[in-house]
Amino acid sequence: MTKIQFRRKLIVIILLCVAVTGAVVRHYAERGTTTRDIATLLMVLWVPIIGNVIAWLIGKLPRRAPPPEPATFDALGVFTPHLLADITLRPPALPVHDVPLGAGEYRCALVIDNQGFSARWFVPQGEVLERGKAHVLDIEFLTPDLAKPRFPQGADFRVLVGDSFIADGRVLQLR
Incomplete structure (x- = not known):
């Protein structure tokens, strides 16, 4: 003591x-x-x-066990595309942010109607995604069982990062 x-x-x-x-x-x-x-x-x-x-x-008093951690992409490991989509990045609110997206992994929420689903996509090394142009990308869902039924071929969606919609997209093909 x-x-x-x-x-x-x-x-x-x-x-x-x-x-x-x-x-x-x-x-x-x-x-x-x-x-x-x-x-x-x-x-x-x-x-x-x-x-x-x-x-x-x-x-x-004994405490309840903390709730289980939500699923993350880190636990999924290898990138497994669930759909092929045509994505057009919107112009940014500030002109200084009007730069193309470089190579790497990008995480977001794909919003269809009023429902959002966690997703990620990769920009291959040596490529960039320019704003205002359409780009065809493979997209992986965090919970494909919940998301895939809401994204039929030809469905339009928005891409949400943080509190801003940064792109619009259309489903080209489910995988």
């Missing part, structure tokens, strides 16, 4: 003893006397202490 823990326990014990003493004195004091009033004030000392005792007891 650390020095601080010992001091806290000692303070709790002393204040509880003072409160119990106040209760005993109040019980035997006559009504309307100063002794009874002071004893009543001493009894009030149990209020913050009992709050700490209750908090300590709640801390001792």
